[in-house]
Amino acid sequence: MDVFGSFALVLAFICAVYAFVGGIAAILTRHPLLIKSTRQAGIATCCLIFLATLSLEYLFFSDNFSVAYVVAHSNRDLSSFYKIAALWSGQEGSLLFWSCLLAVYVFSVLIAYRNKNGELMPYVGVVMAGVQIFFLTLNNFVASPFKALAVPGANGAMDLVARADGNGLTPLLQYPEMVIHPPNLYSGYTGFTIPFAFALGALLARYPGEKWIHLTRKWTMIAWMFQSMGILLGAHWAYAVLGWGGYWGWDPVENASLLPWLTGTAFLHSVMMQEKRGMMKVWNVWLVFCTFLLCILGTMLTRSGVVSSVHAFAQSSIGTWFLGFLGIIIVVCLGAYLKNRDYLKSENQLDSVVSRESSFLFNNLLFLVACIAILSGTLFPVFSEWITGDRISVGAPFFNKVNIPIGLLLLFLTGVGPLLAWRKTSGESLKRNFGWPLMIGLVAGAVAFAFGFRAFYSLVCLILCVFVASTIGMEFFRGAKVIRARGGASLVASAIDLTMRNTRRYGGYIVHMGMVLVFIGLSGAAFNRDVQKEMQLGQTMQIGPYSLLLQAVDTKPEKNYTAERMIVEVLQNNKQIMMLYPEKRRFATTTENGTMVAIYSTLKEDLYVVYAGQSPDTQLPVIHAFLNPLVKWIWFGGVVVVFGTLVALLPNRRAVLVLAGAPQPASQQLAHGLTPTVTMRGNRE
Amino acid sequence: MNRIRRLAGIAVLAVFAILPLLTTPIDAQQLSDRAKQIGGKFMCMCGCSQVLTQCNHVGCTTSAGMLKELNQSLDRGGSEDAITQMFVQEFGTKVYAEPPKSGFSLVAWAMPSVYLVFGTVLVVFVISRWRKRPTPTAPSGVNTPQVSPDLLERARAQAARETED
Numbered sequence: 008m009d010v011f012g013s014f015a016l017v018l019a020f021i022c023a024v025y026a027f028v029g030g031i032a033a034i035l036t037r038h039p040l041l042i043k044s045t046r047q048a049g050i051a052t053c054c055l056i057f058l059a060t061l062s063l064e065y066l067f068f069s070d071n072f073s074v075a076y077v078v079a080h081s082n083r084d085l086s087s088f089y090k091i092a093a094l095w096s097g098q099e100g101s102l103l104f105w106s107c108l109l110a111v112y113v114f115s116v117l118i119a120y121r122n123k124n125g126e127l128m129p130y131v132g133v134v135m136a137g138v139q140i141f142f143l144t145l146n147n148f149v150a151s152p153f154k155a156l157a158v159p160g161a162n163g164a165m166d167l168v169a170r171a172d173g174n175g176l177t178p179l180l181q182y183p184e185m186v187i188h189p190p191n192l193y194s195g196y197t198g199f200t201i202p203f204a205f206a207l208g209a210l211l212a213r214y215p216g217e218k219w220i221h222l223t224r225k226w227t228m229i230a231w232m233f234q235s236m237g238i239l240l241g242a243h244w245a246y247a248v249l250g251w252g253g254y255w256g257w258d259p260v261e262n263a264s265l266l267p268w269l270t271g272t273a274f275l276h277s278v279m280m281q282e283k284r285g286m287m288k289v290w291n292v293w294l295v296f297c298t299f300l301l302c303i304l305g306t307m308l309t310r311s312g313v314v315s316s317v318h319a320f321a322q323s324s325i326g327t328w329f330l331g332f333l334g335i336i337i338v339v340c341l342g343a344y345l346k347n348r349d350y351l352k353s354e355n356q357l358d359s360v361v362s363r364e365s366s367f368l369f370n371n372l373l374f375l376v377a378c379i380a381i382l383s384g385t386l387f388p389v390f391s392e393w394i395t396g397d398r399i400s401v402g403a404p405f406f407n408k409v410n411i412p413i414g415l416l417l418l419f420l421t422g423v424g425p426l427l428a429w430r431k432t433s434g435e436s437l438k439r440n441f442g443w444p445l446m447i448g449l450v451a452g453a454v455a456f457a458f459g460f461r462a463f464y465s466l467v468c469l470i471l472c473v474f475v476a477s478t479i480g481m482e483f484f485r486g487a488k489v490i491r492a493r494g495g496a497s498l499v500a501s502a503i504d505l506t507m508r509n510t511r512r513y514g515g516y517i518v519h520m521g522m523v524l525v526f527i528g529l530s531g532a533a534f535n536r537d538v539q540k541e542m543q544l545g546q547t548m549q550i551g552p553y554s555l556l557l558q559a560v561d562t563k564p565e566k567n568y569t570a571e572r573m574i575v576e577v578l579q580n581n582k583q584i585m586m587l588y589p590e591k592r593r594f595a596t597t598t599e600n601g602t603m604v605a606i607y608s609t610l611k612e613d614l615y616v617v618y619a620g621q622s623p624d625t626q627l628p629v630i631h632a633f634l635n636p637l638v639k640w641i642w643f644g645g646v647v648v649v650f651g652t653l654v655a656l657l658p659n660r661r662a663v664l665v666l667a668g669a670p671q672p673a674s675q676q677l678a679h680g681l682t683p684t685v686t687m688r689g690n691r692e
Numbered sequence: 693m694n695r696i697r698r699l700a701g702i703a704v705l706a707v708f709a710i711l712p713l714l715t716t717p718i719d720a721q722q723l724s725d726r727a728k729q730i731g732g733k734f735m736c737m738c739g740c741s742q743v744l745t746q747c748n749h750v751g752c753t754t755s756a757g758m759l760k761e762l763n764q765s766l767d768r769g770g771s772e773d774a775i776t777q778m779f780v781q782e783f784g785t786k787v788y789a790e791p792p793k794s795g796f797s798l799v800a801w802a803m804p805s806v807y808l809v810f811g812t813v814l815v816v817f818v819i820s821r822w823r824k825r826p827t828p829t830a831p832s833g834v835n836t837p838q839v840s841p842d843l844l845e846r847a848r849a850q851a852a853r854e855t856e857d
Contacts, residue, residue, distance in 0.1 A: 214847065252746070253746060256741060256743075256746070257741075258741040258742075259741065350847055357819060357823045358823070359823075360819055360823070368815045368818065368819065369815060372808075372812065372814075372815050376808050379803075379807050380804035380807060383800070383803050383804075387799075387800045391785075391791075395795075397784065397785040398786045399796075399797055399800075400785075400787065400788050400789065400791075402735050402789035402790060404733070404743065405801075413804075
């Protein structure tokens with residue numbers, strides 16, 4: 008099966024090269040048969056990559072320990088669940104998995120548009136094939152996952168061998184999110200290839216800017232959604248496994264995943280400027296280019312060892328390949344832009360500074376500043392070593408100081424932006440839209456301050472969260488009220504109806520609401536606290552309102568590891584709330600240990616208990632307990648973000664004509680507080 | 693209608709006003725813990741990229757030793773500067789959790805502000821330029837496209853003809 012996998016990869020590479028070269032020939036000759044055959048070659052490339060991926064999975068499930076990658080990342084006792092995940096647990100397999108996910112996207116695009124966009128698709132196909140060629144080069148010639156296990160023989164030559172068992176999967180990776188986090192994150196990274204291919208393809212085909220935007224919107228949103236899910240799942244994984252009580256450590260690999268998310272988010276906002284006003288066409292093209300470049304850069308950082316990270320793969324020379332690919336992309340993008348930039352002519356004209364357009368500009372500015380600040384902070388140790396000879400670390404305190412103010416400004420714009428009208432917003436409209444939310448936010452802040460909520464950033468964050476939530480709530484309320492007046496349905500049913508009539512707009516609001524919940528969760532970090540204590544059996548320790556009673560420490564043999572487990576009773580006001588079982592896992596195949604944190608999670612706070620091992624002096628078990636307020640809001644906010652994105656991906660139920668056919672004249676409705684802004688936007692969108 | 697609006701406002705206010713009550717303010721005594729405060733300024737040198745006081749992941753053998761050194765130094769009455777010197781001598785400048793605000797490291801601190809100021813100036817400039825344009829199609833100096841409006845319109849029509857969403 009390893010030979011079959013290798014062969015499939017080689018064939019895939021040949022097909023991809025044909026799709027690329029034949030695609031260029033097809034563009035030049037416009038020969039219909041050539042166009043068709045290159046598309047078929049693209050589909051064949053994808054199918055062959057799927058086969059190669061399946062064959063590697065088969066090698067894991069059949070415990071074929073004659074393949075080096077299987078030996079390094081699996082063993083006989085590894086559960087089937089983790090044998091699936093072992094595919095992406097190492098450099099070679101994860102690169103194949105990357106190719107596989109990219110193939111899913113490419114296959115979907117080639118099938119979805121097989122009878123559409125005939126003139127544009129050869130360009131898109133060539134770009135997609137170009138990206139596939141790069142990854143297939145790595146899969147075939149640089150980091151093949153199908154290499155046979157070989158050891159130096161007596162005569163100096165390498166002898167092929169098979170081992171009885173493998174080394175097993177790294178303990179840190181043996182956690183359920185290993186199965187879902189990387190696929191989500193990789194789906195985000197690879198997904199941005201599609202908008203990139205359409206943007207570059209459209210530019211090469213000399214299409215004026217607006218067209219590719221419509222074609223790629225849903226692909227961009229899908230990639231963005233997966234990237235968001237991947238980032239949040241990664242944060243949750245770090246929270247539950249690493250045992251340091253936090254979810255985001257500004258590690259270079261974490262930062263690498265955030266960079267394309269930031270530019271992708273900026274693009275999803277600025278794209279509206281292009282759709283509504285025909286503005287920022289050049290900017291949008293470059294935002295998509297940069298997002299894709301940052302995906303590749305992020306992958307390079309994870310895999311090359313340029314920056315040190317607990318998440319990174321082993322240091323290797325693969326970074327040079329990525330650097331070369333980055334260089335090629337930059338040259339191609341720059342060349343295409345310089346040659347055809349005149350086709351991206353914008354109708355840039357603004358009536359007022361206080362307008363939706365301005366808010367989008369500032370929104371993009373903040374996303375970009377955050378992105379560049381994180382990128383420069385991440386790479387600063389490398390630059391400082393080049394320039395001064397000393398490697399200066401840039402850790403979480405720096406990133407927090409720089410990014411918290413930017414994040415709060417973005418949160419403010421989340422509330423302000425959607426309520427500003429296109430072109431110009433009047434003072435009256437500002438007062439009407441922001442008066443109540445601002446007042447509610449400030450009163451909430453004052454109440455919070457009075458009750459001892461004194462951490463500056465958290466207080467500002469709380470005020471802004473209330474403000475933004477109020478603006479979103481008011482938007483839903485106003486729209487639903489109009490529908491209720493027409494149909495007589497309940498307010499909730501009217502709000503659902505409203506959302507389904509304009510899924511993009513109201514789905515976007517739901518995403519914003521999800522981000523508000525995430526920010527509420529983040530604001531709790533200022534109030535984290537922890538206690539570490541050596542414990543005797545029957546002894547209790549106190550953290551916040553909770554008493555932790557150590558009842559026992561036992562060992563529990565499992566198939567692949569032995570768990571050393573604490574049995575901890577959690578009491579509040581002398582009443583038992585629940586039992587927690589934090590444990591350390593000792594794996595048979597490795598000297599590394601794993602940990603399973605026990606978490607009692609409520610909306611108010613997380614009680615996070617880590618079995619921190621035995622004290623070297625007294626041999627007593629040590630509990631490290633954390634009280635982390637509001638963490639659950641982050642995960643819940645993530646779910647809301649994904650839900651909102653899915654809503655935004657749905658087609659509108661019917662044309663949005665909120666005011667048309669209303670029983671009252673529009674003027675009368677306006678007198679009842681319906682703003683002209685709502686009327687206009689409702690009709691236009 | 694005003695009453696409904698007021699009630700909705702009060703409901704939202706009530707929900708969010710309760711939020712801070714649900715959180716527990718940090719113990720002032722914990723914040724003044726000197727070892728934690730100083731330890732928060734250094735990285736754990738095990739390669740986990742975490743701040744020293746936050747690194748306790750399983751398998752880390754370095755943070756315990758570093759914290760012990762820190763505690764011993766504090767017990768001897770060592771100042772923050774002395775402890776910083778001790779760690780820098782032992783591990784090099786990569787031990788800093790954030791770049792020191794001196795020498796070349798100042799660049800790291802200055803850059804985000806530079807980006808923000810430069811970006812803001814750029815946005816303000818772009819907005820003022822856009823505001824000055826009388827009509828969307830008016831020619832505008834250096835940015836005047838080399839492609840004629842006719843050709844652009846033909847390209848637009850072609851794109852519309854050749855593509856569908």
